[in-house]
Amino acid sequence: MAELQRVTLAVTGASGAQYAMRLLECLVQAGVEVSFLISQAAQLVVATETRWQLPAKPQALELYLTDQFAARPGQIKVYGKQDWMAPVASGSGAPAAMVVCPCSTGSLSAIATGASNNLIERAADVALKERRKLILVPREAPFSTIHLENMLKLSQMGAVILPASPGFYQHPESVADLIDFVVARILNQLGIEQQLLPRWGEAGPQGE
Template sequence: MNTTPAPLRVTLAITGASGAPYALRLLQCLLAAQAEVYVVVSQAARVVIGTETDLKLPKGTAAMADALRAAVGESGGRLVVCGLEQWTAPVASGSGAPAAMVVCPCSTGTLSAIATGASNNLIERAADVALKEGRKLILVPREAPLSAIHLENMLKLARLGVTIMPAAPGFYHRPQSVAELVDFVVARILDQLGVAQTLMPRWGEAAAGESD
């Protein structure tokens, strides 16, 4: 009998909110953890990624997968890029979708569409599948200030079991770089997914061995 545990399977949707470094670092960590990652990138996200990083994503899912893997410098795991209108992708069906999905960063437009069940593209459909199947869904919004509409949509989704995790890094670990701020948020996402991480110590761990 095969007792080898099945690899972690995650859908990672990248939308047009600011915060592309969070998405790329999360992808790197998931692949390093030998996860099978299905990536869906919105059109706006391609623009933001090109603005916030040196990465210019090409068209075509295979070329985009190669570019993403090269950008994060990770050869582990399995990376599959799905087109925004690729309705035959596994993530579009409850019988094939991974057990967890992360939208990082999550634009407020995408958040609104998920809250209303719009399903007008593969990102929205994949999130709808996660909701209807009762699977882990994590949204990482990056917007300020938040309007009442944004807050109402977040509350609606939170009541449905969605994890709302704003990209709001802490400072108690005394970050010395932007990369450490990014890692703070990514570490919290990995914790939610049950993926072991060493990006940053949890609260109290750094001082666990210290005494007066």
Template structure:
């Protein structure tokens, strides 16, 4: 039986974590989405798992089911959290039967955070060699929202050309480059700055940072 198409404004978001530095951005984003009662369809590359183990202290569980439980516990600790275990789906890199692999039932939005330059290239060329690449390809072909958060320095001409190509296709590029006008006091403040911009583009209400102006 065919599943009914999800039609609400934002009931679900695909989140992909790839092998660039900045795993903390993804973890915080997932916490915020789950705490708002939004389904998260999570994909992780093999390189992302290495980065998470390197950057997050203490390191979260390595087994997928345990990692999902850890994410859920983090989300449930947020104020007024609506996070429930059934809201988080974690997929393998070749899980072609998952919702995110088809334009007939894909979430309205996808965030690749952080996005490696290798993934950036795959998206720009339509490689679709794994579930993350296929899910991004679905967003582009269906004219849905694709937010890409690259983390690299400096950018080469290849990187810049790929970002320009994806922008012309309709993707939004939000570099992992926090501002300082809000006078951050902690690393968490810097993480929240970037995550806040992502949530703004997803039209998810938040109070992570103060707005500019009065």
């Protein structure tokens, strides 16, 4: 897979906002341009679960994230939920890959049915119709039959279903290690080099 230059990162209202913010940090550090989309529910989750206090307005949020992650000017672009002129809303302008992290089961359902009622849903619809990489990171327990059917449907369409299910074979010592496990799996799917987690069979940081 060719090195990605642009990625869409959408954050929806499931628990697990920490995954999204860490992923954004890693994408910026990798030099990737990020189109950042966030739902109103996700804004509330971020404020509840993390130290981040994200501005509501797209322009203010863009400046805030650029400053917080030391991104280069223009590296992070934030678009509002009804910004239908955003590049991500069209197959001719959308990035080659999109990640919805975390992906609420409501967003999962809307994407599976092609609802396209907001920019997140439309951007995911574009990724599917253009056969581009779409990674969905659900964080729910337990899954209902409806959730599982939607995930199967999306998998059959070509989406990658990557649940936020940290492993323990790397001997995590903190919550941050568990977050990095999931983020590393996302970066691997994107084909972006990462040092967060050794690949299976490789030595860990202490040669374990």
